[in-house]
Structures are given as C-alpha cells and as structure tokens.
Amino acid sequence: MSEKTKTITTPAGTASLPPGPAVARTPRHRRPTGAPPPLPHPVSVTTRAWLILAVVALAGVIVISVRAPSLRLDDQVNTAVLRFFARARTPWLTDVARGISAVGSGWGATVLGLSAVVLIIAFRRWRHLLVFLCSLFLLEVAITLITAGTTRPRPYGVLIIGNWTGYSTQAVTVAVPTFLLISIAYCLVVPGRPRSYAKAAIAVIVAMVCLARLYLAVDHIDDLLLGVALAVAIPVTAFRFFTPNEVFPVAYRNGNTAHVDVTGRRGEAIRQGVRDQLGVTVTGITPVGLASSAGSTPLRLRVEGGPDEYLFGKLYTKGHVRADRWYKIWRTILYGSLEDEHPFQTVRRLAEYEDYALRLLQDAGIGVARPYGIVEITPEREYLLVTEFFDG
Incomplete structure (x- = not known):
C-alpha cells in the first residue's frame, strides 16, 4: 500500500481513499468469521x-x-x-x-x-x-x-x-x-x-x-x-x-430515547468490533452532539495514533430503523409523497446506505467526512458507521 492511497474493504465495497488521520492499524477480520459477534443477542x-x-x-x-x-x-x-x-x-x-x-x-x-x-x-x-x-x-x-x-x-x-x-x-x-x-x-x-x-x-x-x-x-x-x-x-x-435493556433501557433521566447507552457491555463490544473489523484500537468512547441527533447515537472515538487522533461513529440500532419508518409513514400521511424514497427494512441497509452516500460524494469531489467502514456489533440489530472526525 502506497503512502498516498489506501484501500479499505468494508461491507459496502472497496474504494481507494485519500490519506486520512495517522491512525494505527492492526490486522482486520471481515464478518462473518464464525466467531460470535461482539455483542451477541442470545436467550439467557x-x-x-x-x-x-x-x-x-x-x-x-x-x-x-x-x-x-x-x-x-x-x-x-x-x-x-x-x-x-x-x-x-x-x-x-x-x-x-x-x-x-x-x-x-x-x-x-x-x-x-x-x-x-x-x-x-x-x-x-x-x-x-x-x-x-x-x-x-x-x-x-x-x-x-x-x-x-x-x-x-x-x-x-x-x-x-x-x-x-x-x-x-x-x-x-x-x-x-x-x-x-x-x-x-x-x-x-x-x-x-x-x-x-x-x-x-x-x-x-x-x-x-x-x-x-x-x-x-x-x-x-x-x-x-x-x-x-x-x-x-x-x-x-x-x-x-x-425490549432488551441494551436497546430499550428503563431509565429515569432526561434525554432522547434514540440515544442508547454506550458503556458496559456495549462499550466493550464497540471497542472489540472496531479493532477486529477495521483494525483500529479505540481507547475512549464519548457521546457527542446528542441534542441535535435523534436518528442515531453519535460518538467520538479516541483511537491510538497520537494524543489528538479521533474518529466519528454513528451507532444505528433497530430502534432507529423503526423511528425512520414511522417518521416517513406519518410524513406521507400529512404531506403526501415528497420524494422517491422507501423506509429502510434493516439496520444493515441503513448503515450501508449512508456509507455508500459518503463514498459517492467523496468520489465526486465534494468535501465530506472520510468513511472508514461499517462495524457489525450485533447481526441485523446494531451497526456502527465510522468516519473521519471534524472538530467543531
């Protein structure tokens, strides 16, 4: 791999990307590998x-x-x-x-x-x-x-x-x-x-x-x-x-129900998934921009490679897909069909669509956050879209 261009393989495809942050990488493993997912959803x-x-x-x-x-x-x-x-x-x-x-x-x-x-x-x-x-x-x-x-x-x-x-x-x-x-x-x-x-x-x-x-x-x-x-x-x-606790927690605090808890088991699963599937070691996870985000859980990921190296992650769950589906249904009822779009049926398709859109805009020369790939946290239930982080 040359110094000027890196090739990143993700569930959305393969693309040649311009150089990004100096993030330390380790060998990656694309899913499915036969190993259990970072955050399994079994019957206890x-x-x-x-x-x-x-x-x-x-x-x-x-x-x-x-x-x-x-x-x-x-x-x-x-x-x-x-x-x-x-x-x-x-x-x-x-x-x-x-x-x-x-x-x-x-x-x-x-x-x-x-x-x-x-x-x-x-x-x-x-x-x-x-x-x-x-x-x-x-x-x-x-x-x-x-x-x-x-x-x-x-x-x-x-x-x-x-x-x-x-x-x-x-x-x-x-x-x-x-x-x-x-x-x-x-x-x-x-x-x-x-x-x-x-x-x-x-x-x-x-x-x-x-x-x-x-x-x-x-x-x-x-x-x-x-x-x-x-x-x-x-x-x-x-x-x-x-109504699993990880997706629909019972909590008595102010906040948007779309924002899931990223501590405990889910936090460890995010670290493991990013390390195994993207080859990046995450040392810290901090929610950011929660006040203006209701369709995902935005995260700032502190990674190895320097004291100020960060990546941006958007955690999508089945709750976000359902919210998107109901939003589009009610909007169609109130205003009619405004554009040619259909609700996403799975969490994976929602994450793949945004990843594809970012890569398409980047290939067209439009300044967007550089996509790093998609991380499967729980199959068909939770996915993390990782991109370049813009401070401010």
Whole structure:
C-alpha cells in the first residue's frame, strides 16, 4: 500500500481513499468469521430455565390428568402435604392467610394491573406497554386452553377453609399477580441492582401467596408450580426478547430515547468490533452532539495514533430503523409523497446506505467526512458507521 492511497474493504465495497488521520492499524477480520459477534443477542440461561420449567410442569400436569395411577399418586402426595399445613392452623394464622389470598386475587390483582398500565403510560414506554398487553393476552389464552383440557377438582381429604372458584389447574389466583409483578419489574424498575432487589421481593411475595393457598388447602402444589412457571416464563421471555435493556433501557433521566447507552457491555463490544473489523484500537468512547441527533447515537472515538487522533461513529440500532419508518409513514400521511424514497427494512441497509452516500460524494469531489467502514456489533440489530472526525 502506497503512502498516498489506501484501500479499505468494508461491507459496502472497496474504494481507494485519500490519506486520512495517522491512525494505527492492526490486522482486520471481515464478518462473518464464525466467531460470535461482539455483542451477541442470545436467550439467557435463566430465560431458558423458566421456559423449560413451564414446559415440564405443563407436561407433568397433562400426564397426571390422563393417567389414573399417576393422578392417584399425585393426589395422595398433595393430600399429605396439605394435611401437614392443616395441622398448623390457628385462628390468627388463618386470618392472615385469608388476607394474603384475598389481596393476591380479585380486586387486588385488578388494582395492581391498572396501576401498572397507568404508570407505563405516564412514562411513555409504549413498547413495554405493547409487550405487557400481548403477554397478558397470551397468558389468558394459555390458562383458558389448560383449564378446558385438564378439569382437575380441588384438593380432597383435607378441609378447605378459603374461597375458591372453578377448577384447580394452573392456580389462576397465583399466576395473575405473579405475572403483574414480573411485568412491573421489567417495565418500571431500572436494570441492575434495583431490578435484582425487586425480583427478590417478588419471589418473597409469591412464596407467601403460595404458602397461604396451601395453608387454606385451596390449591395443589403442582398447580401452584405450573401457575408460577407460566406467569414468569411468558413475560420474562417477551420482555428480554422484544425490549432488551441494551436497546430499550428503563431509565429515569432526561434525554432522547434514540440515544442508547454506550458503556458496559456495549462499550466493550464497540471497542472489540472496531479493532477486529477495521483494525483500529479505540481507547475512549464519548457521546457527542446528542441534542441535535435523534436518528442515531453519535460518538467520538479516541483511537491510538497520537494524543489528538479521533474518529466519528454513528451507532444505528433497530430502534432507529423503526423511528425512520414511522417518521416517513406519518410524513406521507400529512404531506403526501415528497420524494422517491422507501423506509429502510434493516439496520444493515441503513448503515450501508449512508456509507455508500459518503463514498459517492467523496468520489465526486465534494468535501465530506472520510468513511472508514461499517462495524457489525450485533447481526441485523446494531451497526456502527465510522468516519473521519471534524472538530467543531
């Protein structure tokens, strides 16, 4: 490679570019390489565990309900456990258990659900609200199908001293409040330590409700297990997949929702991706120009090569593509078709389009920022466009 011209290969193509900043380079690796992306988007271990638990519990209930020997053995085990709780009954403890059971069902669950919806709307977390409502609908459908397929009676062999209605399968009175509490944690509680504390509190509350129901001899143990498993697996999977913390963070601070957090795992992923795919070592990441940017997250990248060597990066996510799509739809509705353009369907196409436009203008002799290439952070979800940095 000569001193006057450098050839840079990127996902958008190959171009001969004039000399740029004296940025130190290392060997690069174009994706896909077979290695995991800098910031993968997998289903976590805990999510898989809850899904497996829900499937196993549901399969166990179905097997027990259709096989007489299994049902007989299960009823005997449940009756023995419920009798153990019945031997501990006292007047004051019965009043406490009835109060806990009443708060967790009926009007208590209704007030909790309406309060959650009002707070989500107040903080304008529309995507979280949509996921919450869809998950609630899916839970209702699952409860309806399970109830229709497995009509299991209430426990026998021990006196029931609590209020109940319908069949015992999947313990609706435990499933609904558990679902609402988990949804509140993912919609309104900040990720990290606060959410961990909230989940621990939810576990204690759900355990108290389950113990109260067992004390009152209203539900079987496996019915409670199935209800809790469904109520946790459905919202956890939905929120983690459709509203990941990296893209849709729950935060209580002023700022544009289009600007994503570039610290923590994402910051490390940006450094790794730029180093592996562009051969440039990033030593610092600083957001710049956030007040005038709503379609991306603009960054100043401090790189090796000198104390004042910087590059400019624009981080695009799926949220930016959706915002661009809705903006063009509403503009067409209000003003009609102003120009021959179509919404971008993927994040990769959006980054490739801007990279191509910069190279086209540069080849035409128009002064634009020198493009360095595109960095794939998460396949089809996050891409970083790297260009020359103009100070001021």
